[in-house]
Amino acid sequence: MRSFAFGILLYAFGANACALFADSQNRLFYDAVRAEASGDLDSAIEAYEGSAQVAHSANLHGNLANLYFKKEQFGRSILNYRKALILDPDHDDFSANLSFALEIAQVRSGDTDKPFVSFKASTLDLWTAALGVCFWSGLLLLSAFFFFRMDKVRTSIFLCLWLGILGFCSLGVIKAKEKHDLVGREVIVLGRIPGPSDANRSKAISLRRFAGSTSSANTSVIPGESLFLDLDDKGTARAHLSPDGRKWYLARSSNGRKRGWIRANEVGRILETGKE
Amino acid sequence: MFKKPLRSSLPFPLTVRACLFLTAWTSLALSLHSGLMAQNQAMRAEASFSPPSITVSNGTTYKVVLFGTQETPQGAIPSIPGLTISNNPQVFRTASFRNGTPSVKMEMSFQVKPLKQGTFILPSWDLKVGSKTLRVPEASLQVLAPSQQDLIRLEREKQQREDLKQAAFIEFDAPRPFLFEGETILATISLFLWDRLPVTRIEQAPVKIGDSFSMTELRQPNEKRNVRRNGKSYTVFSWPIGLTAAMAGDHDLTFKTSIRIRANNPRNSPFNSPFFNDPFFGFGREESLEILGPKQTIEVRALPMKGRPAGFQGAIGSFTSLSSIDVDRVSLGDPVRLTFELSGTGNFSAIPAPQISSDKQLKVGPPAFSFEGNQLTKHEGKQSFEYILTPLSAGLVEIPAIKFSYFDPLEERFLSTRTSAHPLRVDPGENWNSANPQPVVEGEVSNEDAVPTVDLFQTESDPGEWFPALQRKTLLENTNFWLLQLIPLVGFCSLSLLGFRRKTAGIEKQRQKENALLRQMKDSVGFKDAPALLRAFRDLLRLRIASLRKHPNPSSLSSEEILSLLRLGNNPEEIIQEARELLRSCDDQEFAGNELARQPLESLYRTSHGLLKKLK
Structure with a gap:
């Protein structure tokens, strides 16, 4: 009886906590909209970021991207558009805004930005479901043929057709999974927060030979550009902690031509995978 | 009335029981002996009221004595209007010798309480003892008018109740004797506690009894001392509440609460010792006292249908409204804050936000609520509804006026207020896009169909x-x-299993059939039955060849078809020739009579059996 009452109390506490949790993200979102309406863009960004710490929505990241665009922080703007498009891949406005932001930021969209239409990361579930349906329906039909003693010629034709479709669906799953995994490794170059001494400083970020500020640059990337983190044997992002406490990632561009170490605070991961 | 078997219960305390323990053994032995002896005694029943005459406020005992038995009887006492008879009797069993004759009896005592004055006769009734039925004779009881002592006691109890009522009571103050359906009024619940009443604490805040009303939450009460009422001095605790009528009609409303008071210990029982049940050893024993307020009937009137505005959403009270926007010029897509404020008194907690619908020019977001005033009762103050509007097209946009309708309970009619419309200038919104101006190539004509960045x-x-x-x-x-x-997966496995079973069942069936035919051939040789031998051979040959060539219907195969199937299987010519001979013999036997009966059946069997073995 006591454990039952305790369970009820725990459930009530959990339900209240969930309700408060849900309220906080909405409250922060509306606070941000109000702050934006009153022209206080910094407070709006702060509130949106606070809301994004709790939960995610396509409109939240879209609004945040708009604000960063207004603040001319194109890296963060592009990052948030990408996040918004992950949640709502069919939103035309976000796609158009992203293209416009990439254009303004003078970023050439790589292969990942325009993936092969049929094998996009967002189609992974579709391919998986199609593979499942094809596999089982074919197998069931084959067993029905066996049960009803269908002649061998027809069965063979069907088998070939089935194996062909299965192969195509498997290819879809593999390719879409590759893209999906690639998004998990993708980071967007954010750039530096502009300061008073940075007036004449280049916006380009160096990809260094070694994980250290004194190391020479291999090449450079501009805010908004996509990079992909190298993974170690455990499947986590290959990182290095320098003596001054800064975290560095080894990253490369989609075509692999640009490669080097970049500071963790200079990039933003599209998906927070939790594998750090 | 009792309907279950009656059970005895000894009324003696434990100490007395212990003293009587030894004598009980003696009595038991005696009663066993006398019980056996007394089986011959005639059974009879007697009934009477003891005492047979009482006053209304007293009780009496209805006694039924059974002589000649100690068995548990069964029966039901007839019910008498005006008398309450308990169905849990006290039972005594006794055994004795009278003039050298053993005698047993059982006595059952029922507590009786009269409800009115008069003479009551309990008619005779039947009592079942074992297999025998006893008739219990009738008994009469005279209930007299209350005596002077009874009247004094009743009067004293009444006075005590009145005193108790005056010592602690609840009062409910409402501004009006009637309410409108859905209206919220500010009322007060007051708890009066006589200063001489040893109250230790208020155990429970007043609780409403009456489902037709809803009440706001109660917080800490206001305390007021030395309030004179009924010639006594009281401490008054009052709770302000917002009371809302839920449905029309006359509805009862009352409140109850409970307090803890220090009480004197009853000293008539040694088991009520304060050392046993009072942690303060008799100096602070507390008891709970429930206080029920007087029942009030409140009229709840339905809102009139006449003159009810279309936009009325249940607001009842007296209100003024005001709307404002935070900015009158924005860029396209930038949000605008519209605030609608409602001030006055009324049912603020039940007022929904006025509906402002989106159109082609403005997109309206959900409103945010805020209330300034007494958050507990929400009866008087200022309620704000804040909307976020997003202009969807550039130009001069008008934010529409907000109409708000409410019912005034004092004037008893519907009223409406209307705020003013707000003009809003919406610029196309190029100001921030210009931060990164696109290089304009000389001579290039600007493309009007380019991506409209303002959108x-x-x-x-x-x-x-x-x-x-x-x-x-x-x-x-x-x-x-x-x-x-x-x-x-389950479907696939089931189908495969069924198919496999079907296939193996077919093979097994064919094997059995072939064995049976082979046996028949053998038996035919024994019985010298050539036609049966040839028939069995032909059937077996059909089965074998159909199985080898996967023919669906073996019984339909003619001799020629069998031979052609044999050729298909690349059988040697001598086997085919042999088969032809045998099949011809079969046909001759079937269609031309018993010509082969002269041939030795053993050689025929060997030939046919050998042929069947060589088939491929």
């Missing part, structure tokens, strides 16, 4: 669907997806 980067005032994480689980990581695969 881009609009702020969404609604968050849309929330997701706990950006990365959602894919189907491959979903356990339910994999569990779902079990359904077709």
Whole structure:
């Protein structure tokens, strides 16, 4: 009886906590909209970021991207558009805004930005479901043929057709999974927060030979550009902690031509995978 | 009335029981002996009231004595209007010798309480003892008018109740004797506690009894001392509440509460010792006292239908309204804050936000609520509704006026207020796009059909669907997806199993059939039955050849068809020739009579059996 009452109390506490949790993200979102309406863009960004710490929505990241665009922080703007498009891949406005932001930021969209239409990361579930349906329906039909003693010629034709479709669906799953995994490794170059001494400083970020500020640059990337983190044997992002406490990632561009170490605070991961 | 078997219960305390323990053994032995002896004694029953005459406020005992038995009887006492008879009697069993004759009896005593004055006759009734039925004779009881002593006691009890009522009572003050349906009024619940009443604490805040009203939450009460009422001095605790009528009609409303008071110990029982049940050893024993307020009937009037505005949403009270916008010029897509304020007294907690619908020019987000005033009762103050509007087209846009309708309970009619409309200038919104001007190539004509940047980067005032994480689980990581695969897997396995069983069953059936035919051939040789031998051979040959060549219907194969199938299987010519001979013999036997009966059947059997073995 006591454990039952305790369970009820725990459930009530959990339900209240969930309700408060849900309220906080909405409250922060509306606070941000109000702050934006009153022209206080910094407070709006702060509130949106606070809301994004709790939960995610396509409109939240879209609004945040708009604000960063207004603040001319194109890296963060592009990052948030990408996040918004992950949640709502069919939103035309976000796609158009992203293209416009990439254009303004003078970023050439790589292969990942325009993936092969049929094998996009967002189609992974579709391919998986199609593979499942094809596999089982074919197998069931084959067993029905066996049960009803269908002649061998027809069965063979069907088998070939089935194996062909299965192969195509498997290819879809593999390719879409590759893209999906690639998004998990993708980071967007954010750039530096502009300061008073940075007036004449280049916006380009160096990809260094070694994980250290004194190391020479291999090449450079501009805010908004996509990079992909190298993974170690455990499947986590290959990182290095320098003596001054800064975290560095080894990253490369989609075509692999640009490669080097970049500071963790200079990039933003599209998906927070939790594998750090 | 009792209907279950009567059971005895000894009324003696434990100490007395212990003293009587030894004598009980003696009595038991005696009663056993006398019981056996007394089986011959005639059974009879007697009944009487003791005492037979009482006053209304007293009780009496209805006694039924059974002589000649100690068995548990069964029966039901007839009910008498005006008398309450307990159905849990006290039972005594006795055994004795009278003039050398053993005698047993059982006495049952029922407590009786009269409800009115008069003479009551309990008629005779039947009592079953074992297999025998006893008739219990009638008994009469005279209930007299209350005596002077009874009247004094009743009067004293009444006075005590009145004193108790005056010592602690609840009062409910409402501004009007009637309410309108849905109206919220500010009322007060007051708890009066006589200063001489040893109250230790208020155990429970007043609780409403009456489902037709809803009440706001009660917080800490206001305390007022030395309030004179009924010639006594009281401390008054009052709770202000917002009371809302839920449905029309005359409805009862009352309140109850309970307090803890220090009480004197009753000293008539040694078991009520304060050392046993009072942690303060008799100096602070507390008791709970429930206080029930007087029942009030409050009229709840329905709101009139006449003159009810279309936009009326249940607001009742007296209000003034005001609307404002935070900015009168914005860029396209930038949000505008519209605030609608409602001030006055009324049912603020039940007033929904006025409906402002989106149109082609403005997108309206959900409103935010805020209330300034007494948050507990929400009866008087200022309620604000804040909307986020997003202009959807450039130009001069008018934010429409907000009409608000309410019912005034004092004037008893519907009223409406209307705020003023707000003009809003919406600029196309190029100001921030110019931060990164696109290089204009000389001589290039600007393309009017280019991406309209003014329509881009609009702020969404609604968050849309929330997701706990950006990365959602894919189907491959979903356990339910994999569990779902079990359904077709089961279907596949079932179909395969059924197919396999069907196939093996067919093979087994054919094998049995072939064995039976082979046996028949053998038996035919023994019985010298040539036709049966040839028939069995032909059937067996059909079965074998159909099985080898996968022919669906072996029984339909003619001799020629069998031979052609043999040729298909690349059988040697001598086997085919042999088979032809045998099949011809079969046909001759079937169609031309018993010509082969002269041939030795053993050689025929050997030939046919050998042929069947060589088939391929």
